[in-house]
Amino acid sequence: NDIVLTGIKPTGKVHLGNYIGAIKPALQIAGASDCTSLYFIADYHGLNSIQNRDEFRDLSYSIAATWLALGLNPDRVIFYRQSDVPEIFELCWILACLTSKGLMNRAHVYKAIQDQNEQLGVDADTGVNMGLFTYPILMAADILLFQSDKVPVGKDQIQHVEIARDIAESFNRVYGDTFKLPDYIVDESTAVIPGLDGRKMSKSYNNTIPLFETAENLKKLISKIKTDSTLPQEPKDPETSNIFLLYKEFATPTQVQELRDKYLSGISWGEAKHELFQVVNAALEEPRKKYYDLMAEPEQIDTILSEGARKARALAGPLLKKVKSRIGRYA
Numbered sequence: 001n002d003i004v005l006t007g008i009k010p011t012g013k014v015h016l017g018n019y020i021g022a023i024k025p026a027l028q029i030a031g032a033s034d035c036t037s038l039y040f041i042a043d044y045h046g047l048n049s050i051q052n053r054d055e056f057r058d059l060s061y062s063i064a065a066t067w068l069a070l071g072l073n074p075d076r077v078i079f080y081r082q083s084d085v086p087e088i089f090e091l092c093w094i095l096a097c098l099t100s101k102g103l104m105n106r107a108h109v110y111k112a113i114q115d116q117n118e119q120l121g122v123d124a125d126t127g128v129n130m131g132l133f134t135y136p137i138l139m140a141a142d143i144l145l146f147q148s149d150k151v152p153v154g155k156d157q158i159q160h161v162e163i164a165r166d167i168a169e170s171f172n173r174v175y176g177d178t179f180k181l182p183d184y185i186v187d188e189s190t191a192v193i194p195g196l197d198g199r200k201m202s203k204s205y206n207n208t209i210p211l212f213e214t215a216e217n218l219k220k221l222i223s224k225i226k227t228d229s230t231l232p233q234e235p236k237d238p239e240t241s242n243i244f245l246l247y248k249e250f251a252t253p254t255q256v257q258e259l260r261d262k263y264l265s266g267i268s269w270g271e272a273k274h275e276l277f278q279v280v281n282a283a284l285e286e287p288r289k290k291y292y293d294l295m296a297e298p299e300q301i302d303t304i305l306s307e308g309a310r311k312a313r314a315l316a317g318p319l320l321k322k323v324k325s326r327i328g329r330y331a
């Protein structure tokens, strides 16, 4: 039975891109098959950018409350906070020693910052701390420590899963077969959910629709989704419409068919946005309420996460021991 693992870092409010690209498929897998699912808050990954105590704490709880509000069942999913599992960081160091610096130089996230700095005419490494530079090694430790088979993610994380495979292969080559090579699961149709401006929805582009906004804010944000200048009565292509793409994720098949027909016969963008708001708001009403209830009771979240960490550590212990014996740590 497959081991399925994924994480979210607490660097901003969870948005529709995170939900559609990672959380929704992960919850579907956990509910539908007899796999072992491990879903976690990648809090120490977030530390390379969130260095304000209150913000770091609140965002970490917020990610946890989001998963739970959306229906994660802690009896079926091992649900934990990364920083509660010290085995990850011990493995991370060992893996760092088997990772060439060149591999990290080639990581997209790091290269993007270097390019940006170059354009600004400042030193290429401005604003890059070692946590950010070595980020993919920590992610490899997250994945490899549990012998994960499948990692459900959005497209922006594919390279990181490939790097985890590369690092696993390096270790296996030097010390003999130890780590499983993980695969990513990316659904082509939802691999990159666009944000308000049409670019990838991303906390760093400030173009997100956060999942648990008030209904009023949700409506306002949806009204800001960029559209083209086709007139209301002109037919529109549902397949190239960002509004339609989001609609499909929340509506029933009948509703989807109805909106498709309206697109083909002509619909104003205002009306399409209104339809989108209706289905998103209806789908998120209950979870939103649960989310705010949970956020008011962080102790309840702590209890669930500690129990998850206990289970995760029990799984991780034997493999870490094996790794340490492979490297010659024991007599």
Ligand code: TYM
Binding pocket: 005, 006, 007, 008, 009, 010, 017, 018, 019, 020, 021, 022, 042, 045, 138, 139, 142, 143, 151, 152, 153, 154, 155, 156, 157, 160, 190, 191, 192, 193, 194, 200, 201, 202
């Ligand atoms: P993070 O926190 O940036 O994003 C969480 C998940 O949401 C997906 N995602 C998207 N999917 C589709 N369209 C979008 N616009 C969009 N924006 C974000 C991301 O691909 C991701 O799956 N490094 C990871 C966290 C992490 C992790 C791991 C993931 C740490 N360790 C181990 C898997 C396995 C990250 O920064 O995701």
